[in-house]
Amino acid sequence: MPVVATKLDQPSTTYHVKAGWKGLIEEYKHYLPVTESTPIITLREGNTPLIPVSSISKMIGRNVKVYVKYDGLNPTGSFKDRGMTMAISKAKEAGAQAVICASTGNTSAAAAAYATRAGMKAFVIIPDGYVALGKLAQALIYGAEVLAIDGNFDDALTIVREMAESYPVTLVNSVNPYRLEGQKTAAFEVVDTLGYAPDWLAIPVGNAGNITAYWMGFCQYHSENKCDILPKMMGFQAAGSAPFVEGHQVLKPETIATAIRIGNPANWEKALSVREASQGQFNAVTDEEILEAYRILGREEGVFCEPASAASVAGVLKLKEQIPDNGTVVCVLTGNGLKDPDSAMKLSESGIRGGIKADLNEVARIMGFIS
Amino acid sequence: MPVVATKLDQPSTTYHVKAGWKGLIEEYKHYLPVTESTPIITLREGNTPLIPVSSISKMIGRNVKVYVKYDGLNPTGSFKDRGMTMAISKAKEAGAQAVICASTGNTSAAAAAYATRAGMKAFVIIPDGYVALGKLAQALIYGAEVLAIDGNFDDALTIVREMAESYPVTLVNSVNPYRLEGQKTAAFEVVDTLGYAPDWLAIPVGNAGNITAYWMGFCQYHSENKCDILPKMMGFQAAGSAPFVEGHQVLKPETIATAIRIGNPANWEKALSVREASQGQFNAVTDEEILEAYRILGREEGVFCEPASAASVAGVLKLKEQIPDNGTVVCVLTGNGLKDPDSAMKLSESGIRGGIKADLNEVARIMGFIS
Numbered sequence: 001m002p003v004v005a006t007k008l009d010q011p012s013t014t015y016h017v018k019a020g021w022k023g024l025i026e027e028y029k030h031y032l033p034v035t036e037s038t039p040i041i042t043l044r045e046g047n048t049p050l051i052p053v054s055s056i057s058k059m060i061g062r063n064v065k066v067y068v069k070y071d072g073l074n075p076t077g078s079f080k081d082r083g084m085t086m087a088i089s090k091a092k093e094a095g096a097q098a099v100i101c102a103s104t105g106n107t108s109a110a111a112a113a114y115a116t117r118a119g120m121k122a123f124v125i126i127p128d129g130y131v132a133l134g135k136l137a138q139a140l141i142y143g144a145e146v147l148a149i150d151g152n153f154d155d156a157l158t159i160v161r162e163m164a165e166s167y168p169v170t171l172v173n174s175v176n177p178y179r180l181e182g183q184k185t186a187a188f189e190v191v192d193t194l195g196y197a198p199d200w201l202a203i204p205v206g207n208a209g210n211i212t213a214y215w216m217g218f219c220q221y222h223s224e225n226k227c228d229i230l231p232k233m234m235g236f237q238a239a240g241s242a243p244f245v246e247g248h249q250v251l252k253p254e255t256i257a258t259a260i261r262i263g264n265p266a267n268w269e270k271a272l273s274v275r276e277a278s279q280g281q282f283n284a285v286t287d288e289e290i291l292e293a294y295r296i297l298g299r300e301e302g303v304f305c306e307p308a309s310a311a312s313v314a315g316v317l318k319l320k321e322q323i324p325d326n327g328t329v330v331c332v333l334t335g336n337g338l339k340d341p342d343s344a345m346k347l348s349e350s351g352i353r354g355g356i357k358a359d360l361n362e363v364a365r366i367m368g369f370i371s
Numbered sequence: 372m373p374v375v376a377t378k379l380d381q382p383s384t385t386y387h388v389k390a391g392w393k394g395l396i397e398e399y400k401h402y403l404p405v406t407e408s409t410p411i412i413t414l415r416e417g418n419t420p421l422i423p424v425s426s427i428s429k430m431i432g433r434n435v436k437v438y439v440k441y442d443g444l445n446p447t448g449s450f451k452d453r454g455m456t457m458a459i460s461k462a463k464e465a466g467a468q469a470v471i472c473a474s475t476g477n478t479s480a481a482a483a484a485y486a487t488r489a490g491m492k493a494f495v496i497i498p499d500g501y502v503a504l505g506k507l508a509q510a511l512i513y514g515a516e517v518l519a520i521d522g523n524f525d526d527a528l529t530i531v532r533e534m535a536e537s538y539p540v541t542l543v544n545s546v547n548p549y550r551l552e553g554q555k556t557a558a559f560e561v562v563d564t565l566g567y568a569p570d571w572l573a574i575p576v577g578n579a580g581n582i583t584a585y586w587m588g589f590c591q592y593h594s595e596n597k598c599d600i601l602p603k604m605m606g607f608q609a610a611g612s613a614p615f616v617e618g619h620q621v622l623k624p625e626t627i628a629t630a631i632r633i634g635n636p637a638n639w640e641k642a643l644s645v646r647e648a649s650q651g652q653f654n655a656v657t658d659e660e661i662l663e664a665y666r667i668l669g670r671e672e673g674v675f676c677e678p679a680s681a682a683s684v685a686g687v688l689k690l691k692e693q694i695p696d697n698g699t700v701v702c703v704l705t706g707n708g709l710k711d712p713d714s715a716m717k718l719s720e721s722g723i724r725g726g727i728k729a730d731l732n733e734v735a736r737i738m739g740f741i742s
Binding site (some may be wrong): 017019049065074112133137149150159167169189191192194301336348353356360 | 435
């Protein structure tokens with residue numbers, strides 16, 4: 001039974017707006033590989049808040065200013081939307097009828113959302129019996145067709161590559177070059193907001209695509225004199241999944257930070273170049289350090305991120321002595337905490353006190369107003 | 372054991388940024404009850420995207436333009452952040468040491484996040500054994516203290532009112548007047564983005580605070596000549612929980628749209644005034660219609676909202692014949708779909724096809740490229 005997209009194209013209704021953020025392609029098209037004829041598929045992604053986190057600054061002292069770039073407020077809840085608006089717009093321009101990826105998380109959600117806005121079908125290939133269904137609920141809500149194959153994740157990757165070579169289906173896994181082009185706009189936003197580039201850009205590292213994209217963005221802005229300095233790129237991996245720190249592939253990566261649980265990163269050479277060019281570092285943080293940063297962000301700052309996102313903050317706290325006096329640090333938070341309700345529940349289990357008498361004095365006593 | 376806030380105040384680190392959205396109080400302070408001495412507690416809320424939804428426009432035809440105001444992209448995932456930045460800033464200004472609310476959902480999450488940024492404690496009072504813990508995970512992540520009392524929801528409301536009268540604790544339930552002040556900024560953003568007020572503002576109605584706040588915003592902008600017309604305010608309730616449609620309280624409200632499952636709305640008189648002044652309407656939509664709109668938004672537009680949010684779109688589709696030719700309609704989406712993973716899972720259960728051979732021809736056949 002054929003399930004290839006047969007949706008009609010967008011209607012001729014035109015939507016004129018006077019002001020406001022138009023999505024990252026329209027806002028930064030001078031810096032992106034688009035032309036007047038590229039159909040722009042957007043959910044008004046980007047323009048995410050750069051939030052000061054004073055409790056982290058205070059733990060470091062020496063007038064260091066720390067911000068988080070909260071990319072979990074993108075339309076599907078992660079930074080993947082930045083790459084996907086580009087990848088899907090270019091796929092549409094090239095006449096693709098569908099897109100395909102092997103992904104179990106944020107990539108599949110973003111691919112599905114943008115594909116359906118483009119009137120294209122999104123196919124997600126996963127290994128059968130391997131993936132928790134909860135992770136795919138978002139992609140399914142966006143209308144993706146999920147195919148579970150007999151095989152492992154490598155088999156799924158092989159199939160999606162072969163499909164993209166043989167049929168009018170665009171591969172939107174991380175090998176798609178337009179994704180990094182879209183992702184680099186986060187660096188533009190950081191510089192546009194601060195008015196300068198930070199001393200450190202701290203970022204969780206899995207496939208190392210995002211650290212590569214940020215560096216592309218900072219370099220491009222620097223070459224156009226939009227900023228005077230370039231940041232040190234500080235990549236943080238989970239200790240059980242730290243190929244860049246260990247210097248080799250990790251066969252069985254283990255960490256609660258699932259979004260960066262990658263032992264064989266796709267962008268190995270690029271990441272090493274970024275480290276060298278930026279005089280940056282790769283370091284590992286333990287799961288305990290990641291969870292502690294995750295807790296601090298929630299409890300002290302009111303910012304709820306995916307566990308993997310908190311690796312950037314954990315790393316900055318670990319290496320705080322190295323930050324220059326009066327320096328500025330931006331920590332990238334890649335995903336929304338609402339993406340991972342299980343981790344949130346686990347960490348918040350003990351927070352409810354039950355069996356309290358419905359009485360003013362009793363409640364006032366428990367709240368500490370009377371003794 | 373005393374648990375009242377003993378956190379230090381914000382450090383003296385100053386965060387100067389050059390550009391970008393500063394949060395709704397800073398952006399709209401001319402229209403809000405703040406002064407130079409009000410401490411502004413912000414997560415850079417507001418500035419949420421107004422997204423064209425062409426599939427809905429097409430279902431209506433006659434060049435009607437439909438947008439969704441996607442307030443699920445606020446920092447804690449719902450429109451409640453708009454009210455809470457105001458309520459918490461004013462509580463801080465007044466010297467409150469803590470805030471309190473009886474809430475099981477979006478209000479408690481927003482209260483907890485903003486309170487902790489202000490260095491205040493948030494207390495959430497709930498009836499013991501009554502509330503699913505998942506709903507409270509977000510508030511707990513933000514460090515709220517949740518007290519479960521022996522009693523029902525009315526007892527919880529009584530306690531929070533008494534506590535606020537007797538102790539330096541600010542009540543941030545919907546009776547807090549600053550909440551509507553903050554929420555009205557969503558109307559400002561709609562007008563600022565479009566350049567005019569829409570013909571219809573369609574909005575889910577529970578307590579009727581948000582419809583009241585939007586109307587305040589439109590009227591204020593109109594009186595300052597920021598827009599020429601005022602929209603018809605079109606409120607939509609779930610059929611099993613529709614006191615404004617039935618004209619009386621609903622004792623046992625029932626609907627899958629939990630965020631608007633309210634039988635005895637707090638803003639009864641205000642809501643009726645808004646309807647009359649705006650020549651608007653209250654109408655009911657069934658759970659099936661709500662879920663169908665929820666599905667369309669996800670599958671056709673790539674927009675994932677809470678089920679209750681979809682009531683606005685369901686209502687517009689139900690009353691589409693009444694929309695003027697060439698008209699503009701804005702549907703408010705109050706919360707992020709990630710807030711309610713259970714509904715998403717239920718609706719997407721059947722979307723995965725398993726047991727597929729890891730073979731190019733087999734996959735191509737299933738995808739419809741060969742027969």
